[in-house]
Amino acid sequence: MGGACSRKRDPQTVEENAVHGSVSRRYSKSGSSKWLGGASFSRASVDNKDGNPIPPSLMELCIYKISEEISQYGTFSMLPRDISQQIFNELVYSQRLTEAYLEAFQDCALQDINLGEYPGVDDTWMDVISSQGASLLSADLSGSEVTDSGLFHIKDCKNVDALNFNFCDQISDVGLGYINGLSNLTTLSFKRNNNITTKGMSALSGLVNLLKLDLERCPGIHGGLVHLKGLKKLEGLNLNCCNCITDTDMKPLSDLSNLKELQISCSKVTDHGVTFLKGLHKLELLNMECCPITAACLDSLSDLGFLLYLNVSRSKLTDDGCEKFSKMKSLKVLNLGFNDVSGVVLAHLKGLINLESLNLDSCGIRDEGLVHLAGLNNLKCLELSDTQVGNNGLRHLSGLVNIESLNLSFTVITDGGLRYLAKMSSLRSLNLDVRQVTDAGLAALASLTGLIHLDLFCAKITDTGTNHLRNFKKLRSLEICGGGLTDAGVKNIKDLKSLMILNLSQNSHLTDKSLEYISELTELVSLNVSSSRVTSTGLKHLTSLKNLKSLSLESTKVTANDIKKLLISHLPDLMSFRPE
Template sequence: MGDQSLFAELGELESPLVRLCIEKATQSGDAVETWRRQRRTLERLPPQLAGSLLHRLHRRRLLYPSLLEVFKYSVERIDLSGENSVDAEWMAYLGAFQYLHSLNISDCHRINSSALWALSGMKYLKEVDISRCSKVDDAGIKHLLSIQTIEVLCISETSVSTAGVTLLSSLKKLSKLDLGGLFITDTALASLQVLKKLRHLDIWGSDISNEGASILVNFPNLTFLNLAWTKVTILPNVSSIACLNMSDCTIQSMFKGEGNKARLSKLLLAGALFKDIANAFLYFDSNSLSFLDLSNSSLHDLSFLSILHALEYLDLSGNLIGDDSVKYIASAGANLKTLNLSNTRVTSAGVAVLVGHVLKLETISLDSTATDDLAISYIGMIPSLKAVSMKRTHVRGVIQQNGGDAECVLSLTALENLKQLEKLNLEETPLKDEAIIPITNLKQLTHLSLRSSFLTDASLHHLSSIPNLINLSIQDAILTNAGIDSFNPPLSLQVLDLSGDWLLTKDALLLFVQRHSDIEVRHAHVTTFQYDNGDTKYHLPLQTSMRTSQQRRFSSSPLKSKMAAIIDQRLKYSRAELLSMQFASMSAAPFGEPPTSPK
């Protein structure tokens, strides 16, 4: 969580003075020691301000167990997820927090059942997340049962057994229960029927059968249900459900039964197998379904989409659909904002079918499809687009006009019609320097990803003129030290990914980093990390901290002067020769001829 979003939580407390105070208070360990003894002042801190101070200390690795004590009367929410140092000692201090409402210690692998004893009897604790704390078992659950205020409990992927799950029936205020990855039987699920306030139930990967699923109708307020990776094939009519996940299930029917139809808004069926997919959509109110994930579901027939008119998000990636299925997508496209057709058989002709039917489309993904530069032309006719991804496609950046002697047209020029385009991904396409020139006219572009062995320093120079660019990735290119040295990045640039640009040397990259310390550079020669000290980023050469003594001895040795005189042997070769050497051992299939534009 960045500083900007962190302080946004302060609401009316946010001010330059507050920012400065927290910055000074967390500047170093010595600064912490200066104020930590002022307990009366700290106890009177507003909860949001105290929470932000605690969070900043954690981010800067200045937080330790005994320091927690000064926050026990002011902090209401604590998130230590993924912190490997958190153990029973930390929990002993956290258990003394008088007004703690929310505690997240998920992925803290030192936490065991005994450590949870410190939480016993807490009066105001409402949310507890111990997901993936594998050392927590039924004994740990017994400690939590004394906290009758718990409303949200997440214990997925712990060592809690079926017997431990049945104990949770005494927590009558539970509204959210995450039991994902636990071995839960139908009997254990039946024991939870007394939890009438339950709204969110996550039991993915459990041993629930169709018989157990029939019990779900006894949860009157259930709005979220995750049954992914279970043996459930028939879901009864739980009419209160708004969000359902049955990914990787074999589905025979959903919501079939008497009573009001469920008004689903979100449905995730990734990797699911269907007995009859058209039948699966008959028994709930499809007029409210806005989110549908059918990725990797081996679908051939999309005719059922014609009844889904409220869709805003549709993921069909990884299915066996082709251009003949796109007409059904178009029929449901009136409100569509996000469409994923990656890894399908859709071609540029299929993209053409969408034009005029998806007037609100903002994001389209065509990764790993047979689309080419003609698809770019059609995409340019969907003016609402903000993000386009065509990774691993046949886009070359040029279209051959009709007639043998006709000049090629730069296909990316069509994207200039997309006045709102912010993100463009053309990785692993055979683009050349001249082909990407039209991209420089995309003034609203903030994220650009390119990966081509045909791009050179000229491309880097072209892209420097994009005024709002925040993240630039130009990988596996033939960039030289001279190119990176002369590169004048846009003022807005925050991340520069040069991974795989094998001609760049460590010295050239570190020189660039020193000049532009506010830019995060990604390359094998540079290790980049962000220390939470304002917006400062530090870049170090790979393995800088290793063998320090040997490096010091080397700096004064005669060998250093000899090595300094060695010239980089790559400079002896032309760019074409370097390319031929790089791919000498690789057998790459030749790309086809540029597509011919339609008459």
């Protein structure tokens, strides 16, 4: 969401753009942040079935009290392990844990140390972490300043099952050597590490129980996959964005007969490299986005009878050779986006009756090609963004009554074609980021009462059109940014009480009155009213939005200081805001 009309994003960074919580700026783009999810009394209590808050238990009250008075306690080593663990988790969640307070957890036999992206973590913390000894089962230290020296301490935690050192760019081959003896490891992750090389990969050969290995964006590991040949239990291997990986790196993987997930996007693997994968008969997921492959690789893949998920977007596929897709009967998810294929390829997909998700983003698809999708009755998700699909094409989709998600952004459809969507009662997500769609088109969608997400970003919706939004009581996400709304239109939106995400940016006529209406949407988590006429005076209306975590008011008369005052006084959970 945002201010620009064209919102296409590089698929390599989609995951990175996910909004995480109040974490280190340097590492806020990772998917870690486990510490945001731990149980804590300090968060809003869960409501029971009657809608009334459930009071905290006596134990929760005690944990919370101890964490508030942490400076009074020297050690928790005499407490039962589960209680020490809860105190530790609460301190992490509330960000009260410091190096000094960490000392109280020396020899507490903690099982889980989830400090992913926690500020200030470095080698000085590792002595206490390693003191948990044989009790330690998992440690997430992603985004920390831990070095090889710090990793030395963890070699004695013989029972550790999962280690996460994503974005720990001070760890090198030397550090990898220290975990060589941790034979109970089943999960290991070193995303974005420039210092791991082929030599260091040799340390992984002893991790015989490893099930999942993540080396995404590790550019120095070419030739090192040979050391994985003995890891016969390996089920998941992530080598995304390792542009050093070539065909020769695929050969050692041919012996990993238990491999179920392989991700090699943005590598240099070609059709020849894919031939080494044809013996991986348990493979269920294969991601080859941005690889220089052609349809010739389908010869090798068509024998993989368990393949469920295949991503070959942004590769060199053309219509020539795509008839081999017809053999891949097990496929449930297929991403062909950004390839030079046309409706011809769709003729070869019509027999894939198990297909549930199909991505044709930016392919040369026109109306006539969609006739081949008519029999894919299990299809739940269809991506047609940036194609030449128009109203006649939608006519061929009208029988796909199980569709739950449909993206028609940047297509050539108009209001007249939207009547074909009326029977898609299963639709939950609909993207109509199309300039030709107007109020009349919105009226044709009145029967889609189950919609949860509706994107009308660039559609020409006016105040009159917002009257039709009242049909969509279940909406949780709504975007209308075409510039046609005034305060009167927002008045109609205020009755959508389930809304959690609302983007009304670029509607330059909105004033503080709109914020008054929005104040009734108390479930809102994200609000964007950028490029409008709202002022700092209108911020008082947002004090009721206690769940708000993201607020964007760029190009308005609101300053960063105005928002910070609002944060301090009324919205303590606000994590991201613009201007900042």
